[in-house]
Amino acid sequence: MSFIFLQMPDKSHCRHILSDGATGIGRSSQNTIRIDPSYNNVSGHHALIYKSQKGIIVQDLQSTNGTYVNGLRVTESELQIGDELSLGKTGPRFILTESLLPPESIAPDQEKPSEKPEAEIVDQNIQHLHEMSMTGLLENKILGNRLGPDDMQVLLKDQKRLEKIIERGRVSQSQSNLIKSAFIASRSKLKMYLFISVTGFITAALVISFFAIRAHQYKTLLGKAKSLKTEMADCDKEITFLRKEKKSEESLTKKILDLREKQTELTTLKSRFNEDDFKEFYSDPLEMKIDHIMMRYGETEYFIPEEMIQRVRHHINVFTRGGDKSLASRFISRKDSYFPMIQRIFKENKLPIDLAYIAMLESGLDPQALSPAGAKGLWQLMPNTARRFGLKVNGNLDERTDPEKSTVAAAEYFRELLGMFGSRSAVMLCMAAYNAGEGRILNALRKIDDPLQNRDFWYIYRMGVLAEETNEYIPRVIALMIISESPEEYGVEVTSR
Incomplete structure (x- = not known):
């Protein structure tokens, strides 16, 4: 049996055990974890942490200064052991820790050593x-x-x-x-x-x-939510038809905004359901897997296009073709050699660790990989981009082939992109920009009539303003993530290298 804690890194005695169910955090005395009222950047009811057998999720309660996980502002996000949770960008910080030993004291704020025997x-x-x-x-x-x-x-x-x-x-x-x-x-x-x-x-x-x-009311709401999701699926099909038939941009925009309204309503309804009932919303297990990945990115209001699901399925089939000789088998077998280093650097830079899969797609985790266009290394950096982020690239030395140095450069690039696209779907826009270049994504956003309202990946994806290669890039990254997390499910044999 293990125990999960929230621990303040600079105060070893401030450990709060997480029990199953909801744990409230904020300055109000009604919270399970009450923050000192002197922290003005923390809201009265700042965030909720839900712990269950399936994992741990933090949800921001529309706080003034936001909730951050590993430096990235989130509305809702899964928590892993070692993650840093911040209440506001500069507010109190907690580290999610795990221990096989029970808590030292029942009251987390009890600092004096107990005189009672240890067994008691x-x-x-x-x-x-x-x-x-x-x-x-x-x-x-x-x-x-x-x-x-x-x-x-x-x-x-x-x-x-x-x-x-x-x-x-x-x-x-x-x-x-x-x-x-x-x-x-x-x-x-x-x-x-x-x-x-x-x-x-x-x-x-x-x-x-x-x-x-x-219970009757709950079932009624569940039925309403299912019907709403069916309506959204029909709406999404109409959007695909309008885009492929090159109908007027006005008609396409109107239909996308209609889909968004339905999604907002569905998100509100889903917040009232038990986590165990979420599976009721999926007829396709692959959609559920993609949805879980989106939630890890902090996505809250979105509807995965059927076209995206089918492209992810297609790329899973491509990557797993050939069994133990498949691309996925080769790529994932190198994972243990590079992912610990990549994820360590990304955590230090407060970046989503799943961005490591971009290196898997770009180079197959081969530090010597060289593209016909001149991109090189784990991250397939072009010479000018590499120099821009501090790497030496000349006739005598090419630091793009140094796994750690190139990863530090890639981390700086990702931080710049996330700052540039800091909005809904920031991680998705960041991945698209890594493939297409930030200039092309910015140009795509400029084509939107209302960029403040519609500045997200799903909008420009449905509008069809991205290049075909970029539209395929994200489904390929997601496909590798899904295979890598369940290789045996897809018949992929993994051997360490």
Whole structure:
């Protein structure tokens, strides 16, 4: 059993254990992790962290100064061990850490050493973790409308547990009010021992009835969301038709904006669903995999075009053709030699580590790779670009073939691109610019009537203003990511080199 913590890097005693469910962070006293009020750049309710068996996700709560993961501002993002979470660009920082040992103390702000025997401290912490686990279990049952009579009795017996669930803010206001009323009713009847069993039964029955109604409402919303996604798929087909038939730009723009409105509505609906129900929105497992990658990039409002899904599928087939002799097998077999170094440098530069897959696509992770156009090295940098970012390229020395130095140069280039395209879909625009050059992407954005409103990759992709090579570039990168993360699923044999 391991324990997951948020730890402030400059304060070793400030460790906050993450239990299953939601953990609120902010200056308000209602948060699980309360930030000192002197941090003016932190909002009252700044962010939420959701921990489940599937992973850990942080969600910004429309804070004033934003939430950052590894230096990149996010609306919602998956967290990995070692990631840095910042509340505001210059606000408090936390590192997500993992330990096989239980927390040193139950209260994270307790700095004085305990005089109790170590065994007793461990026992107390295990009991504390058990209580947190039970609290998370009851909370998830409430959210999933699975609360039974026995669960209700457990909930009504422990005021602190009930208050904890309400403070986390995941249950709705109406659920919260009803639970409070049930608790008050059950407490007031304790003295009436002749009626306590009846009262407990009635209270539980009322709450179970309420959650049954909520379950019906939940299913109705789920059905509405599925219908909306079907409408979006039809809308996307119309967009593809309009673009290929070269219909008027006005018609195409109108249809894209219509799709965006539907996507905003769907995003709002999805925020009310349990994570386990997200799979209901996918008829194609590949779409779900692509969607998870987009969420890692901090994407929130988008709809993956069917055309994009099919191109990713096509490139997966191309890369895996030939089994153990396939391109994917050769590329991924070199991954252990270079990815640790690349991802270390990218983390130091606060860059998304998945950008490492660009090197896999560009050079097959071959430091000596040379293109007919003169691009060279892991990152296939042109001579002028390499010199621009500090590499020596002359008749006697070519540092593009130095894996570490060229990766540092590539990291500086990516930071420049992300700063240039700092908006929705910044990572996607960054990848497109790495392939086509930032000038071409900027020109594509200039062709948009409303660049402030529509400055994102998906808009220019649907408008068809990118070159065909660039349109294919991102599906190829995504295909390599998917294969690399599940090589056995695609029959790819990987051998370390």
